[in-house]
Amino acid sequence: MQKTEHVQYNRAGQRVVSPDYLLFEAPREKQFMTGSEVVKEAVKRASVDASVSYPITPQSEAAHLIGELWVEGYVGVYFRGESEFGVMSEIAGCAMAGARTITTTSGPGTLRAMENFPMWAGSRLPIQLVLMARGVNAPLTIQPDNLEISFLLDTGCMIWHAETAQELFDMILAGFVVAEQPDVHVPLITAIDGFFISHTREAVMLPPDDIALPPYNPYKSPMVPLDMEMAPGRFLRDPYVMKSNYISYAAHTSWQFEVRAAIERSRPYAKHYLRGLIEEFGDPEAEIVFVASGTAAAQAKEATLMLLHEEGIKARVVRLKTIRPFPTQELIEALRGAKYVFVPEFNVIGWLEREVRRALYGNLDVPVIGSPRVAGGMTMPPEFIVKEILQFLGKEVKHVV
Amino acid sequence: MAKLGPSGYSPYPVAMYEGILTPPPGKALLFNEIVDEEIAMREAAKAMLTRENPTIFPGPQVLYAWNEEAKEKAKLVRKIAETLGAKIIPMYDYRPKYPKIDPEKEINPNHPNLTIWHNNIKACIFVGVHCHYANVALKIIRAETDCFTIAMCGNSGHEDAMITLRDQHVEELEKFIRVAEEVKKELGK
Numbered sequence: 292m293q294k295t296e297h298v299q300y301n302r303a304g305q306r307v308v309s310p311d312y313l314l315f316e317a318p319r320e321k322q323f324m325t326g327s328e329v330v331k332e333a334v335k336r337a338s339v340d341a342s343v344s345y346p347i348t349p350q351s352e353a354a355h356l357i358g359e360l361w362v363e364g365y366v367g368v369y370f371r372g373e374s375e376f377g378v379m380s381e382i383a384g385c386a387m388a389g390a391r392t393i394t395t396t397s398g399p400g401t402l403r404a405m406e407n408f409p410m411w412a413g414s415r416l417p418i419q420l421v422l423m424a425r426g427v428n429a430p431l432t433i434q435p436d437n438l439e440i441s442f443l444l445d446t447g448c449m450i451w452h453a454e455t456a457q458e459l460f461d462m463i464l465a466g467f468v469v470a471e472q473p474d475v476h477v478p479l480i481t482a483i484d485g486f487f488i489s490h491t492r493e494a495v496m497l498p499p500d501d502i503a504l505p506p507y508n509p510y511k512s513p514m515v516p517l518d519m520e521m522a523p524g525r526f527l528r529d530p531y532v533m534k535s536n537y538i539s540y541a542a543h544t545s546w547q548f549e550v551r552a553a554i555e556r557s558r559p560y561a562k563h564y565l566r567g568l569i570e571e572f573g574d575p576e577a578e579i580v581f582v583a584s585g586t587a588a589a590q591a592k593e594a595t596l597m598l599l600h601e602e603g604i605k606a607r608v609v610r611l612k613t614i615r616p617f618p619t620q621e622l623i624e625a626l627r628g629a630k631y632v633f634v635p636e637f638n639v640i641g642w643l644e645r646e647v648r649r650a651l652y653g654n655l656d657v658p659v660i661g662s663p664r665v666a667g668g669m670t671m672p673p674e675f676i677v678k679e680i681l682q683f684l685g686k687e688v689k690h691v692v
Numbered sequence: 693m694a695k696l697g698p699s700g701y702s703p704y705p706v707a708m709y710e711g712i713l714t715p716p717p718g719k720a721l722l723f724n725e726i727v728d729e730e731i732a733m734r735e736a737a738k739a740m741l742t743r744e745n746p747t748i749f750p751g752p753q754v755l756y757a758w759n760e761e762a763k764e765k766a767k768l769v770r771k772i773a774e775t776l777g778a779k780i781i782p783m784y785d786y787r788p789k790y791p792k793i794d795p796e797k798e799i800n801p802n803h804p805n806l807t808i809w810h811n812n813i814k815a816c817i818f819v820g821v822h823c824h825y826a827n828v829a830l831k832i833i834r835a836e837t838d839c840f841t842i843a844m845c846g847n848s849g850h851e852d853a854m855i856t857l858r859d860q861h862v863e864e865l866e867k868f869i870r871v872a873e874e875v876k877k878e879l880g881k
Contacts, residue, residue, distance in 0.1 A: 545827075
């Protein structure tokens with residue numbers, strides 16, 4: 292008997308393939324693209340139903356390019372919100388109606404939209420937000436800086452931090468798959484360092500654009516789709532939840548723990564689709580270790596090579612791909628044998644240093660040095676990092692930075 | 693779930709924070725142990741057949757005829773109730789009820805303890821409840837009651853239940869009925 296193969300196509304006429312095929316097996320071709328262009332390429336292959344946009348540097352181009360995909364028929368619904376708050380509320384409406392959704396924002400826009408992020412998480416909406424981080428400050432800054440990630444750490448959203456445009460492409464596709472698992476089903480913030488990734492061009496390997504992720508199945512949602520007949524959601528109108536002093540805390544506590552438990556449940560899926568929650572780079576025996584994420588990790592890798600080749604000093608990098616869930620166990624294992632841990636960062640407060648200290652406290656006794664740290668748009672050339680290490684070790688600094 | 697009752701200073705325990713994950717495909721969770729599905733089914737049947745006022749809480753996914761599987765599952769849930777001698781109290785949707793729920797007739801995910809207290813339920817099965825609402829309710833039940841909780845989930849399961857059966861579709865519900873009939877015979881009921 293002849294075997295019949297069932298081939299499924301999405302609304303754009305792309306052949307639907309498994310996430311594993313799209314991410315790991317499909318042939319790839321080299322392209323030279325900015326991070327913003329890469330967002331378009333990922334969304335093009337993601338069977339996205341809806342996207343809402345609002346301009347703010349540095350994410351405007353990515354939002355604009357998703358709009359082009361709507362014109363080309365790859366995205367079902369696309370419109371401009373009234374503000375970032377409007378965007379994040381409207382995209383929630385789309386997700387509640389059962390749509391696969393993606394949006395983008397940056398810096399002050401993130402803060403303007405802030406109230407929505409815990410609402411997304413509590414409503415179990417697997418919205419993907421591509422966050423192109425930019426400084427948050429008065430006077431207004433339009434510079435690369437990832438301070439805003441710290442504001443998002445406890446919103447109940449997953450947070451992944453991409454190092455390169457290539458990783459951003461892969462994370463966007465993997466992100467939909469992980470966030471839409473029925474036992475996870477919380478929003479995902481896919482962060483990059485704005486300008487460094489969004490505006491610079493690099494080689495990326497892309498699968499063909501005539502294949503795409505399977506469409507989202509809202510009937511697997513842990514909440515009822517279109518649960519909006521009593522706006523803003525029937526659960527918000529329960530008198531016991533809203534008013535009773537005793538019973539309301541039972542529901543709210545349980546609800547908040549459930550959202551955090553959902554983030555924890557994403558670990559095995561993220562491990563598979565991201566090929567691990569951390570990446571280790573450099574000599575595994577090295578006692579000097581940089582713990583970093585995003586662009587700071589890329590700079591630390593370069594510094595590691597300079598330290599080895601120019602100074603004969605062994606160092607290594609532990610790069611964190613996910614911030615929520617935080618890869619605590621992986622980090623502890625990777626740092627066994629470390630003598631000094633440096634945390635280079637692109638923000639004034641050192642949010643990653645805090646996270647690392649919290650993860651290691653009581654688990655591993657190793658000095659954590661929150662340095663080098665730059666903010667407000669400064670760059671962090673690898674020479675900075677090399678200088679920091681040499682000074683710390685009491686060695687002569689040959690480079691003048 | 694790892695253990696009965698509250699955990700640490702939090703009255704609302706979270707099995708995930710105690711290191712308990714949902715079971716892998718093909719397996720089930722019996723407290724904090726990953727076991728074969730049949731072993732968990734036997735323990736679930738035993739709990740329902742030996743504890744006071746066993747009750748099934750069916751949710752919207754099996755109460756409404758929204759697809760063919762739901763219709764089949766609804767019939768099987770009724771058969772499970774007959775086999776186990778269990779009452780059925782539906783969680784028929786998640787709407788607010790004014791001025792309050794009638795605990796003899798329904799259960800609400802945000803205050804499931806009211807129904808369990810009122811009816812003195814010592815063992816229950818969640819089936820067809822949307823995962824988020826099941827998880828919220830199971831945490832509250834664990835903290836506020838001594839009810840033995842069993843989750844029959846069509847997706848990945850619920851680590852906050854004392855017994856978690858995952859990927860429970862028509863075939864699995866039929867298997868559970870067979871197992872329950874065997875356990876019933878063994879118990880001389």
